[in-house]
Amino acid sequence: MKRGYTLLEMMLVLISAVIVMMLCVNFLFLLKRSKEIDVGVTQLDIMELQLQHELMLGYSFSLEDSSLCYTKFDSEACLSFDGSRLIKTPGYEILLFDVNEGSMSLSDDFVVISGTYQDESFSIALERLKK
Secondary structure, eight states: OOOOOOHHHHHHHHHHHHHHHHHHHHHHHHHHHHHHSOOOOOHHHHHHHHHHHHHHSOEEEEEETTEEEEEETTEEEEEEEETTEEEEETTTEEEESSEEEEEEEEOSSEEEEEEEETTEEEEEEEEOOOO
């Protein structure tokens, strides 16, 4: 007696392979379309939200040697420009890359951070909360 595959078994394998390939092609098409969708959120927008959260919880602001220092949860943190980066210390948390000519100013009600990000000027004014 010869052992082998029947025509029915071969057809089932072929149909299964075609279904799997169709699902893969549809997935790849959806993946390609999702890359084309522009979210509209830039790194600058994300940095602004991070700073807003940081400075909302901060108090005792001071501007020292072009660094903006503040107290948050009884520990001191500073924002400064290091080369082409906006960083937060202690530690070295990079908030924004590719920043040129950055500056910070401090008033009674606002913290203003401005500079050039990817050859476009920006200015972010964040309101300080009173403690």
